[in-house]
Amino acid sequence: xxxxxxxxxLFSCWTPLSNHIENMQLFEERISLVLHWFDLWTDRQxxxxxxxxxxxxxxxxxxxxxxxxxxxxxxxxxDFTAMLPRFLSLYIMSxxxxxxxxxxxxxxxxxxxxxxxxxxxxxxxIRQGWFLPYTPGEKEFGAWKNHFISCLNTLDWxxxxxxxxxxxxxxxxxxxxxxxxxxxxxxxxxxxxxxNIQEEKRIxxxxxxxxxxxxxxxxxxxxxxxxxxxILGTIFRTxxxxxxxxxxxxxxxxxxxxxxxxxxxxxxxxxxxPLQSSSIYRHPATCLLLVxxxxxxxxxxxxxxxxxxxxVLYDHRGTLSALLCQVEGAVSGRTFQxxxxxxxxxxxxxxxxxxxxxxxxxxxxxxxxxxxxxxSMLVAPAEQSGGIDIFSPCAASTSGMAFMQKLAAVTGxxxxxxxxxxxxxxxxxxxxxxxxxxxxxxxxxxxxxLSDPQPxxxxxxxxxxxxxxxxxxxxxxxxxxxxxxxxxxxFRLQQVGLQAWGRALGHSLWERVRLEDLCLSEDLSMxxxxxxxxxxxxxxxxxxxxxxxxxxxxxxxxxxxEEKQVSQCSLVSGHPQTHFDWRGVxxxxxxxxEFLYISRLSALVKAYQEPLTAALNSNRAILSxxxxxVVLSPIAQILDLNRGFKVDLDARxxxxxxxxxxxxxxxxxxxxxxxxxxxxxxxxxxxxxIDKCRDAKPAFRAFLKRTDRTLATHMLSLQELLLCPVWxxxxxxxxxxxxxxxxxxxxxxxxxxxxxxNTMQRYTKFIQNLKxxxxxxRLLEETQQMIQDCPRLREGNRQLITSQEAALLYSPNDHIPxxxxxxxxxxxxxxxxxxxxxxxxxxxxxxxxxxxxxxxxHTFLASVTLASLTVRRITHxxxxxxxxxxxxxxxxxxxATERGDQMKHFLCVLSSAMQTTLTST
Numbered sequence: 001x002x003x004x005x006x007x008x009x010l011f012s013c014w015t016p017l018s019n020h021i022e023n024m025q026l027f028e029e030r031i032s033l034v035l036h037w038f039d040l041w042t043d044r045q046x047x048x049x050x051x052x053x054x055x056x057x058x059x060x061x062x063x064x065x066x067x068x069x070x071x072x073x074x075x076x077x078x079d080f081t082a083m084l085p086r087f088l089s090l091y092i093m094s095x096x097x098x099x100x101x102x103x104x105x106x107x108x109x110x111x112x113x114x115x116x117x118x119x120x121x122x123x124x125x126i127r128q129g130w131f132l133p134y135t136p137g138e139k140e141f142g143a144w145k146n147h148f149i150s151c152l153n154t155l156d157w158x159x160x161x162x163x164x165x166x167x168x169x170x171x172x173x174x175x176x177x178x179x180x181x182x183x184x185x186x187x188x189x190x191x192x193x194x195x196n197i198q199e200e201k202r203i204x205x206x207x208x209x210x211x212x213x214x215x216x217x218x219x220x221x222x223x224x225x226x227x228x229x230x231i232l233g234t235i236f237r238t239x240x241x242x243x244x245x246x247x248x249x250x251x252x253x254x255x256x257x258x259x260x261x262x263x264x265x266x267x268x269x270x271x272x273x274p275l276q277s278s279s280i281y282r283h284p285a286t287c288l289l290l291v292x293x294x295x296x297x298x299x300x301x302x303x304x305x306x307x308x309x310x311x312v313l314y315d316h317r318g319t320l321s322a323l324l325c326q327v328e329g330a331v332s333g334r335t336f337q338x339x340x341x342x343x344x345x346x347x348x349x350x351x352x353x354x355x356x357x358x359x360x361x362x363x364x365x366x367x368x369x370x371x372x373x374x375x376s377m378l379v380a381p382a383e384q385s386g387g388i389d390i391f392s393p394c395a396a397s398t399s400g401m402a403f404m405q406k407l408a409a410v411t412g413x414x415x416x417x418x419x420x421x422x423x424x425x426x427x428x429x430x431x432x433x434x435x436x437x438x439x440x441x442x443x444x445x446x447x448x449x450l451s452d453p454q455p456x457x458x459x460x461x462x463x464x465x466x467x468x469x470x471x472x473x474x475x476x477x478x479x480x481x482x483x484x485x486x487x488x489x490x491f492r493l494q495q496v497g498l499q500a501w502g503r504a505l506g507h508s509l510w511e512r513v514r515l516e517d518l519c520l521s522e523d524l525s526m527x528x529x530x531x532x533x534x535x536x537x538x539x540x541x542x543x544x545x546x547x548x549x550x551x552x553x554x555x556x557x558x559x560x561x562e563e564k565q566v567s568q569c570s571l572v573s574g575h576p577q578t579h580f581d582w583r584g585v586x587x588x589x590x591x592x593x594e595f596l597y598i599s600r601l602s603a604l605v606k607a608y609q610e611p612l613t614a615a616l617n618s619n620r621a622i623l624s625x626x627x628x629x630v631v632l633s634p635i636a637q638i639l640d641l642n643r644g645f646k647v648d649l650d651a652r653x654x655x656x657x658x659x660x661x662x663x664x665x666x667x668x669x670x671x672x673x674x675x676x677x678x679x680x681x682x683x684x685x686x687x688x689x690i691d692k693c694r695d696a697k698p699a700f701r702a703f704l705k706r707t708d709r710t711l712a713t714h715m716l717s718l719q720e721l722l723l724c725p726v727w728x729x730x731x732x733x734x735x736x737x738x739x740x741x742x743x744x745x746x747x748x749x750x751x752x753x754x755x756x757x758n759t760m761q762r763y764t765k766f767i768q769n770l771k772x773x774x775x776x777x778r779l780l781e782e783t784q785q786m787i788q789d790c791p792r793l794r795e796g797n798r799q800l801i802t803s804q805e806a807a808l809l810y811s812p813n814d815h816i817p818x819x820x821x822x823x824x825x826x827x828x829x830x831x832x833x834x835x836x837x838x839x840x841x842x843x844x845x846x847x848x849x850x851x852x853x854x855x856x857x858h859t860f861l862a863s864v865t866l867a868s869l870t871v872r873r874i875t876h877x878x879x880x881x882x883x884x885x886x887x888x889x890x891x892x893x894x895x896a897t898e899r900g901d902q903m904k905h906f907l908c909v910l911s912s913a914m915q916t917t918l919t920s921t
Contacts (some may be wrong), residue, residue, distance in 0.1 A: 002276060003560075008456050019216075019898065020333060029799065030365070041568065052682040055840060060653045061356075065187060067788075073662050075101045075181060075409040079110075080092070081110060081111060081114060082110070082664075083307050086114075089114055090114060090119060090120065092394040093114060093115060093120060094119075094120055094123075098121075098124060098148065101115045101121075101145075102115075103799055111857055112497060113141070113652060115160050116141055116142040116145050116438065117141060118136065118142075118143060118144045118145075120145075121144035121147075121148050121596045122144045124148060125143075125144055125147055125148050125151070126388065126566055127894055128151070128769065130147060131150040131167055132144060132147050133817070133820075135312075137780065146877075146878065148878075150875070150876060151665045153484050153876075154875075155304075155494035157272055158330060160196050165273055183412075186269060186324045187262075187381070187412055189460070190377075190381065190412075191381055191383070194380075194381070197480075203317060211507065212329070222444070222798070225410050226632065232668070234829040250707065256921075277603070284335060286308045286309070286337040286338070287306075287308065287309040287336055287337060287339070287340060287461055287462055288310050288312070288327075288331065288336040288338075288339050288340065288343050288378065289305065289309050289310070289311045289312070289338065289339075289342065289381075289462045289463075290310070290312050290314065290323070290327070290339075290342065290343070291311055291312070291313050291314070291343075291349075291350070292313075292316050292343040292344060293315055293316055293349070293502075294316035294341065294343070294344050294452055295342060295343070295344065296475050296478075296479045297471060297475050297478040297479045297482055298313070298342075298502060299482055299491060299502040299503070299505040299506035300461060300467060300470065300478060300482070300506040300509055300720065301342065301467070301468075301471055301506070301507070302469045302502040302503045302853070303467060303502075303503055303505075303506025303507045303510050304463045304464045304466070304467025304468060304506070304510075305462060305463055306461075306463065306464060309461075309462050309463075310330060310331060310334075310336070312327050312330050313502060314326055314538075315802070315905065316344075316351075316353060316354055317353065317354050317801055317802040317909065317910045318353055318404065318802075318905055318908065319353065319356070319912045320353075320356065320367055320368070320371045321908050321912075322350070322366060322904065322905045322909065323352075323370070323371075324371055324374060324375070325904055325908070326901065326905070327375065327378070329901065333871045334378070335378055335379065335380055335382065336378055336379055336386075337379070337380050337384075337385060338379065338385075338386065338387050338388070338389060338458070338461060339375065339376075339378070339379045339385060339387075339388045339389070339413075339461045340388075340389045340391065340458070340461070341388070341389070341390050341391065341392075342391045343391075345358075345390075345394075346392060346393070346730070346733070346764075347394060347396040347397040347399050347400050347733070347734050347735070347737045347738075348360070348394075348397055348399045348403075348737070348761075348871065349362075349391050350390065350392050350394070354801070355916075356368075357712065357730065358403075358757075359399070359403055360399045360400075360402045360403040362412075363407060363410065369410055370902070371807045372407065372410050372411055373410065373411070376388075376410075376411035376412065376413055376830070377414055379411075381412065381413070382412060382413050382414055386412070386413055386414075387414040387415065387416060387442075388407065388411065388413050388415045388416070388457070389416045389417075389440075389458040389461070389462075390404075390415065390416070390417040390461065391417075391436055392417065392418070393417060393419060394417040394418075394419040394792065395417040395418060395419045395440070395441040395443065395472075395735075395736065396418070396734055396737050396741065397430070397737030397738065397740070398418050398736040398737070398740060399740055399743050400629075400632075400737070401443055401741065404442075404443035405443050408443060411763065413844065414442050414443075414623060415442065415443055416440050416442050416443075416458050417438070417440065417441065417443070418436055418441075419439045419440065419441050419738065420439050421436055436459045436468065436472060437459070437468075437469075437472065440458055467510065470510075474553060474888060481509060482505055482509060485501070485505055485508065485509065486505065486557070489505070494594065499587045512759060521857060526550055527554045527555075528551075529711070529714075530550075530554065531547050531550040531551060531554070532547075532551060532711065534745070535550075535869075546815070566628075569677075579660070582738075583658075583739060583742050583743060584656055585655070586735055586738050586742065587652075587653060587662055588650070588653065589735065590649065590735050590739075591646070591649055591650065591653060593731055593735075594645065594646050597642065597728050597731075598639065598642055598643060598646060599714070599725060600714055600721055600724045601635060601638060601639040603637065603712060603713045603714055603716075603721060603726065603770045603914045604632065604718075604721050604722070605635060605636060605637050605639060606640075607707050607710075607712045607713050608707065608718060608721075609628075609632045609635065609636070611707075612628050612632075612703075615893075620656055620699070621781065621787035622698050622699045622700050622703050623693060623697070627689055627693055630682065630685060630689045631686045631688055631689055631690060631722075633682075634675055634678055634679040634682070636675065637675045638679065638725060638819070641669070641672050641675060641837075642669075645665065648665045648668070649665055650813055652828055658751075659747075659748065661698060661748055661749035661752065662739075662749065662753075663749040663750070663751070663752025663753040663754075663755070663756060664749075666732075666736065666753065666756035667751065667752050667755055667756050667759075669756070670755075670759040670760070671762065673759065676725060676729065677763075677766075678765060678902065679725055680725075680726070680770060680858050682776060683726070683770075684724070684770075686722060687719060690718060690719060704717075704718060705803065726767055727764050729760065729764060729767060730767070732760045733757070733763075735759040736753060736756055736757040736760055739753055739858060740753045740754060740757055775800040776800070777794070779799070779800045780793050780794050780798070780799070781794075783832060786858055787832075787839070787859070787860050788857065788858065788859045789843050789856045789859060789860045790839070790841075790860045791863070793834070796836075797835070798834050798835055799834065800832065800833075800834055801831065801833045801834060801835060801909060801913055802833050802906065803830060803832045803907050804829065804830070804831045804897065804902065804906040805828070805829075805830050805831075805835075805843065805897075805898075806828075806829055806830070806831055806895040806896060806897050806899075807825050807827075807895065807896045807897075808824065808825075808828070808829045808893060808894070808895060809823040809825060809828045809880070809883060809894040809895065809896055810823065810824055810826045811823045811824075811894065818874060818875065819877055820877075820879070821879065821880070822879050822880075823879065823880050823883070823894065823896075827842055827843075828843040828844070828894075829840070829841060829842055829861065829895065830843045830858055831895065831906070833906075833913060835913065835916075835917075836865060836866055836917060837863055837864060837865045837866060838863065838864055838865075838866060838886070838910070839857040839860070839862075839863045840863070840886075840893065841859060841860055841861050842858070842859045843856055843857070844857050844859070862888075862891075862893075864886070864888040865917075866888070866913055866914045867914075867917055867918065868889050869886065869887070869914065869916075870886075870887045870889060871884060871885070871886060871887075871907060871910060871911070872884065872885045872887070873885075874894070881896065881900075882896050882897045882898070882899065882900050882902070883896035884893065884896075884903065884907060885901075
């Protein structure tokens with residue numbers, strides 16, 4: 001019996017094989033023991049145990065595990081393209097419109113392969129009459145999709161001016177009443193179209209599927225055009241006279257109305273919508289800001305732009321059409337609450353581009369009017385608080401106010417601009433940054449009254465206040481600091497876009513310098529300067545107590561002075577004045593700025609002219625008499641002239657009243673302005689003399705090092721002090737324009753003010769011409785030195801317009817069509833566009849060993865006159881992108897840019913220069 005028991009338990013691991021009950025009991029005990037161990041193990045040990053078990057299982061056992069896991073964890077959110085057969089997935093995608101197919105291509109690589117199949121796109125192309133010019137290969141896919149996008153991008157559409165010229169519906173002479181009715185009709189039409197578009201967007205957002213496109217045009221293109229036609233037909237029938245339809249309209253053609261449509265609807269009608277689905281998740285923007293790269297220290301302005309503002313940084317050397325293309329690409333069909341323009345300018349005109357000024361005289365030209373009509377379609381109507389904010393002080397002159405009113409009539413929006421009454425040390429800048437924080441007007445101000453100005457409000461809609469304050473107060477030295485940063489970081493930021501480059505430099509300067517700690521008010525800065533000046537002249541044992549007492553006394557005197565001025569303004573002929581005395585404010589501003597100007601001229605005489613003259617008389621000359629005469633000779637005469645002007649101005653202010661005149665004093669000053677003419681003609685020679693003497697004479701260099709940027713020179717250098725008369729003439733023009741604006745035509749002072757203003761404006765234009773000539777000569781000289789083996793560039797009135805880096809291409813297959821040609825990269829070239837010719841140079845990069853720094857060298861390749869040059873674009877294909885052909889009299893060049901916006905900008909500027917050349921010849 002014992003022998004039999006041993007035979008049954010052999011190789012059984014002490015498991016009773018014959019006794020089924022004991023076998024099951026022992027199996028249950030061991031399972032509970034293993035599960036107890038399993039509960040005590042770590043996650044890694046459990047996974048190792050499961051892996052060991054599954055590798056020992058047979059296929060039926062693994063199938064059982066799979067079914068059990070499917071039952072416990074059912075499969076959810078499965079990719080239907082992976083579950084269904086391929087032909088069913090393509091059949092489902094065939095119902096999607098082209099825009100949603102492009103969005104589906106961005107889900108994954110598998111979806112991209114499916115959504116770019118030719119069977120989905122061939123039918124859409126053939127339906128529109130677009131046939132592929134070649135037969136795709138067996139392994140090639142996406143050919144029909146690329147052909148569809150290429151044909152859609154090249155659709156022709158008419159601008160409002162082109163439609164008007166073709167159908168003769170815009171320039172027909174009409175009476176004022178008819179023109180006003182036409183304008184009101186178009187305004188109502190725009191409002192109704194905007195309302196219908198917004199309603200369609202709200203309905204589409206409620207009813208659209210979870211993964212479909214968020215555009216309101218979720219259906220096919222034919223259905224979208226049909227729905228838009230229905231909307232337009234409804235609007236025409238409700239807003240127009242009886243009998244007006246889409247086909248016939250008394251004086252209004254369908255093409256004109258379609259081109260007049262604003263907002264996203266016009267973008268879809270005139271051109272295809274962009275195929276980027278990422279724009280769905282962009283931050284909602286309420287403002288659009290146009291910034292010129294000619295603005296001093298524009299990088300800091302970009303770093304302070306708010307999150308809900310779309311900023312467009314454009315090249316000052318471009319054209320209106322290039323800027324409009326850039327804006328349309330940035331906004332992607334969105335509408336904005338307000339539109340801001342930050343560009344160089346003054347009280348009468350805005351310098352949009354180097355050869356295009358926006359003013360009262362040029363606004364109604366076809367190019368400017370068409371540009372602003374299209375731009376205004378991106379802004380909400382005036383009833384919804386839409387408007388345009390111009391950062392130049394156009395509200396400070398009569399012509400500027402007329403420009404604002406005309407711009408408001410053209411766009412149908414309110415136009416706001418600073419009144420430019422605050423003149424400080426930086427008012428002389430070309431863009432008048434300090435006037436941004438002054439009062440703003442909407443152009444409805446009368447000659448002697450004021451509507452309701454907005455103090456600094458519009459500017460803060462776009463840029464944060466600390467950054468804007470820092471930019472306004474330290475714009476000059478920030479331009480120098482950013483210039484040094486550009487030269488140091490140029491090689492690191494070459495592959496970055498212009499706007500991103502500017503933002504990076506601005507943030508770097510802001511974080512490094514901490515400008516928010518330097519934002520002091522002008523009154524506090526002036527008080528501290530006066531207190532420190534008095535403190536240096538006295539021997540004080542307790543300087544901090546003395547400075548505190550001085551600031552307290554200065555504050556009390558300032559308050560008493562303000563109260564006296566208010567009392568003088570409030571009493572005219574024995575009763576309070578009904579309107580605010582803006583003439584008194586402007587004249588007092590003229591007096592204060594004149595005092596600062598005279599103090600700076602006095603610093604030139606005391607700190608520079610007198611020590612240099614004393615050294616010359618003592619036979620220890622620092623500077624020769626001839627050089628000193630070139631640099632400082634007219635300063636004393638200018639100082640005497642302005643001292644007499646200030647005495648006359650103080651006498652008039654002591655007896656100030658509503659009928660008091662200061663125009664005759666200004667006319668008296670203008671009659672002696674010949675000394676300023678001599679000074680301005682000699683200014684360039686004076687600067688070159690200073691540079692020459694500083695390099696050649698160590699004694700003069702040491703003298704400048706001791707004297708420049710001290711309290712005696714108002715923390716300015718000799719060159720900056722010599723620039724003060726130029727600044728002052730611009731300030732005179734601004735203040736006289738504001739004074740003329742607030743002086744009624746019947747006032748006895750109006751005639752003299754107009755005469756003085758005309759004289760100042762002539763001098764301002766003279767300064768602008770001198771500055772333009774100097775800038776032109778400087779650019780030509782730098783370009784001449786940059787290009788090796790280059791012929792002489794300084795001939796006649798030639799000036800450099802722009803330059804563009806490109807790649808020189810060559811096609812060995814000239815016998816096949818251009819759309820199928822392949823090109824090879826021959827060399828890197830640079831295109832220098834001048835006013836009368838185009839210069840091509842070969843560009844090479846030379847890297848410095850052990851560093852990432854490199855520099856570019858240019859070798860002269862060819863030149864061709866613009867009159868004999870023709871330009872052709874090469875159709876975008878899989879073989880070449882962003883390419884164009886330059887054809888001269890004897891040869892041609894195929895060039896390509898790195899990005900599409902670079903090519904568009906360069907070709908727009910080139911076509912404008914060629915048109916100007918043909919017109920002049």
